Amino acid sequence: MIDTMVIFDLLLAVAVVALAVASMTTRDMFAAIVLFVVFGLLSALAWVRLSAPDVALAEAAIGTGVTGALLLRTLHHVQTVERKAAPEPLPVPMGVQIANAAFCGLLTLGLAAAFAGAPRGGPGFDLLVADAMSISGVDHPVTAVLLNFRAYDTLMEVVVLLAAVIAVWQIERGLSDAPAPALGEVWQGFARLTLPAIVVVGTYLLWVGSSAPGGAFQGGAVLAAVGLLLLLSRLYVPRPSHRGAARVAFVLGTGAFAAVALLVTGGGRMPFEYPLEHAKTLILLIEGLVTISIAVTLAALFHGREPVALPERAAGTGGRDDA
Amino acid sequence: MTPDLIYGVTGIAVFAIGLVGAIVAQNRLRRVLALKLCSVGAGFVLIVAAWRSPPDAPDPVPHALVITGIVVMVSATAVALALIRRLHSLEAEDDA
Amino acid sequence: MTLDPLTLVVFAPLFGAMAAFVAPRAAAAIGLATMALTGAAVAWLATEVHAAGAVRTPLGGWEPPLGIALRADGLSVAMLVLTTGVGLLVSLGALDSFKGTANARLQQYFWPLWLLLLTGMNGVYLSTDIFNLYVMIEVIALAAVGLTVLSGTRAALRAGLEYMYASILGALLFLLGVGFVYLQIGQLDFAGLIGAEPSAAMSTALALMVVGLLLKTALFPLHFWLPSAHANATAPASALLSGLVVKAALYIFLRLTTYMPLPDEILVALIGALGAGAVLWGGVQALRAERLKMLVAWSTVVQIGLIFIAFARAGQVGLTESWKAAALLILAHGAAKAAMFLSAGRIKDEIGHDIIRDLDRTPVRPTLAQFTFALAAISLIGLPPSLGFIGKWSLMEGAMAAGYWHWVAVTMVGTLMSVGYFSRVMAGFLRFDRVRAPVAEHQGWALADLPPLVLALGAIGLGLAAAPILSFIELGYPFGMTP
Structure with missing residues (x-):
């Protein structure tokens, strides 16, 4: 029994590394992205084997799903907006390739040697977390770490997401509307069928997050998939008048999280120190609002540019703000 | 041979592949992919650090860290990709 | 509310950034108010650290290692003061450089991004x-x-x-x-x-x-x-x-x-050698730069190298001394380089380009910005009484005491090169004989010249206050082993 699992682990490990190499060396960019998506899913599978189902879920949904969609959307853009004098990539000489591979191998060996010498399997936070679980307000250890013990990190992580969407809106200001992806009738029908189901799954993930694998980030990613489908199927088209609401939705999670962290100091507590009797409620409230923000933000990151006013959009084909 | 050893080395190899890719790749999108490989590699190492041989439950802290890392990475990826799209559009205008 | 200054230093810019993003029309007003609030929080924190040494807040009531604590000592506060002080003055300069409807969008995005940046930097200086x-x-x-x-x-x-x-x-x-x-x-x-x-x-x-x-x-x-x-x-x-x-x-x-x-001592020396490489290579590139802003940017590479040399001459004298030199150089460079980039931007705005060899062909002379640039250069070159001088001097003093003459030599060569590349710019400011048209009466002064001038004067004047700065940095033993 043990032996078959070891063989499975070894095969999976080899597949993961091979896919990583392939996604770096395949000439066709589309194929490279597809290989990357398979790589991400197999990595998530490996993480399930390492008893980390929540992380595997997050990696599959956000690290692979949303990232893959972002990559494909960008590839689509790059291929649609054709460049006349696109520079041909120079063929890499064999010697350079061998040197790269050798460097890569040496690096792996060096790091692996240091890794092998480290005491794996503790000492970690196992006992500390187990002791503090009863006063954390939630039943699932990972959720307790994310939203209570290390809530400050998680707040800053949502801040990173906020910084990303502000930066993306800023970068793509005034960009023309042309390469917005449209997928046609089949996708529209598909979207109508699947949207309600995805909403249910996302909400469910959020709810079970306090006691089982799942939570704000996975739930947010699943709900973001709804946004992606809405955008792709043109069931929802962002308009300039929606910008105000979008801005509020982006900051909602961060704002509520930070406000709660400060407001609890009213009772003579530390920032982020939720009163025990309200801890579960507060954490669920934060998780819910953060989920909404994550979903809207991820969908906006996929859409890219800020929806600009129509007359401005009709005035040219991009680059107007290039002064 | 335990899963932590196997996947630890896997993660390190994936990180190294991503690192070399990020340095040598010429295609802008490929470099983003390479960085994402590095991030998955680092995730492997942290998750391995959390693993305890069954029936012991894993250490939840590294799991939370990796989830944070995943969200941070998708944010960074989105910004890099927006830069690539914008730059491509401007360069296409220059060509025209 | 039992608010503590540590939390406020991180949260004030965070809330400001969110408000400035949600209400883009009021972004500038929100931004300035936030800067004032953050400045007040830093001042509050500074008085607490001054009174009590290091202060800390375990967030969520969870003590490390399970939780995360914020901690401030003299060095953290010095970095925070630099960040908010320089940040406030640059913000004031930004008000002028983004004015006009054409720049409305820049203004809208500048403030939330800058306040998020401030959140991140303040967070770094308090993190443990x-x-x-x-x-x-x-x-x-x-x-x-x-x-x-x-x-x-x-x-x-x-x-x-x-x-x-x-x-x-x-x-x-x-x-x-x-x-x-x-x-x-x-x-x-x-x-x-x-x-x-x-x-x-x-x-x-x-x-x-x-x-x-x-x-x-x-x-x-x-x-x-x-x-x-x-x-x-x-x-x-x-x-x-x-x-x-x-x-x-x-x-x-x-x-x-x-x-x-x-x-390993060899690794310390290696980092010093990289610093020396930065000083020499950056110096050569700054001497060759064609554009003013590029020259200023290469000078940053040089200064970073210098800070690492200050770190590397630790050796026998011990880390404490080299720390101080590095910290002083960081503070001096922060103020002087911000002043220099702002004044370079002003010069470019006024004369319409920043090509160094044509600086002396223009009839418009933004004299105040040029004066500011020169003052900033004094601190970056390391002339007395600037803070840059004190930092460089304590670097070289330590290196001489430890017998590390190679670091002294590199620092001297770097200083000479910096005189060389900044002189290229000064010469352009001071020569009038190549101007075809008569030098315009328009002197190119603006309110926006004020913030960089204050920064440059600060970089020079703080040299006189080096002793209190040094004793403040030592509060809470940042160089000791107690975090």
Whole structure:
């Protein structure tokens, strides 16, 4: 029994590394992205084997799903907006390739040697977390770490997401509307069928997050998939008048999280120190609002540019703000 | 041979592949992919650090860290990709 | 409310950023109010640290290692004062450089990005947890890239993308280092690092984190992304990027090497050698630069190198002394370089270009901005009584005492080169014989000349206050082993 699992682990490990190499060396960019998506899913599978189902879920949904969609959307853009004098990539000489591979191998060996010498399997936070679980307000250890013990990190992580969407809106200001992806009738029908189901799954993930694998980030990613489908199927088209609401939705999670962290100091507590009797409620409230923000933000990151006013959009084909 | 050893080395190899890719790749999108490989590699190492041989439950802290890392990475990826799209559009205008 | 200044220093700019993003029309007003509030919080924190030494707040009531604590000592406060002080003055300068309806969008995005950047930097200076530092440097990275590409030009976007790649790679190297630390000791806070026994995993972790940080702080030869990113951003963004942002990674490096000492004297010397490479290579590039902003950006590479030389001459004198020289150089460069980038931006705005060889052909002479540039150069070259002089002097004094004459020699050569490249600019300011048209009466003065002037005067005047600054930095034993 043990032996078959070891063989499975070894095969999976080899597949993961091979896919990583392939996604770096395949000439066709589309194929490279597809290989990357398979790589991400197999990595998530490996993480399930390492008893980390929540992380595997997050990696599959956000690290692979949303990232893959972002990559494909960008590839689509790059291929649609054709460049006349696109520079041909120079063929890499064999010697350079061998040197790269050798460097890569040496690096792996060096790091692996240091890794092998480290005491794996503790000492970690196992006992500390187990002791503090009863006063954390939630039943699932990972959720307790994310939203209570290390809530400050998680707040800053949502801040990173906020910084990303502000930066993306800023970068793509005034960009023309042309390469917005449209997928046609089949996708529209598909979207109508699947949207309600995805909403249910996302909400469910959020709810079970306090006691089982799942939570704000996975739930947010699943709900973001709804946004992606809405955008792709043109069931929802962002308009300039929606910008105000979008801005509020982006900051909602961060704002509520930070406000709660400060407001609890009213009772003579530390920032982020939720009163025990309200801890579960507060954490669920934060998780819910953060989920909404994550979903809207991820969908906006996929859409890219800020929806600009129509007359401005009709005035040219991009680059107007290039002064 | 335990899963932590196997996947630890896997993660390190994936990180190294991503690192070399990020340095040598010429295609802008490929470099983003390479960085994402590095991030998955680092995730492997942290998750391995959390693993305890069954029936012991894993250490939840590294799991939370990796989830944070995943969200941070998708944010960074989105910004890099927006830069690539914008730059491509401007360069296409220059060509025209 | 039992609010503490530590939390407020991080949360004030965060709330300001969100408000400025949600209400773009009022972004400037919100931004200035936030800067004032953050400044007040830093002042409050400074008085507390002055009274009590180090202060800390365990967030959520969870003590490390389970939770994350914020901690401030003299050095943190010095960095915070630099960041908010320079930040406030650059913000005031930004008000002028973004005025007019054409720049309304720039204004809208400048404020939220800058306030998020401030959140990240303040968070770094108060952090005591290496994973938290990873998240913070990512906040800084995304906001800084957003500011780099604010102008939207092709050159800025290309530079911004390179900066992004370097920044993410640096952060991921740091993250893998965090993973190795966790494998070895199962802890993430500074106190855990101090107690760690030397081991292969810890050395690997330190190597990964240091390389990541050197990439982010742009130490030669990992500086490749810096000059074009800093030279192609708009002037206020350049001032923030060059004066403040590179210091965050530098600060983490200094903290980290206190808690995880470099295992080998040779490595310290190697870092010094990289610093020397930066001083020489950056100097040559600054001498060859064709554009004013590019020259200023290369001078940042030189100054970063100098700070690492200050770090490297630790040797027999001990880390404490070299720390102080490095800290003084960081403060001096922060103020002087922000002043220099702002005044270079003003000069470019007034005369319409920043080509160095044509500086003496223009009938318009923005004299006040040129004067500011010269003052900033005095501090960067290291002439008395500037803060730059005190920093360089304490570097060389220590190096001479330790018998490290090679570091003295490199510093001297670097100083001579800096005289050389700044003279190229000064000569252009002072020559009038090549102007075809009569020199215009328009002197090109504006209210926007004031913030850089104050910064430059500060960089020089603070040299006179070096003694109190030094004794303040020592509060709470940042150079000792108690985190």
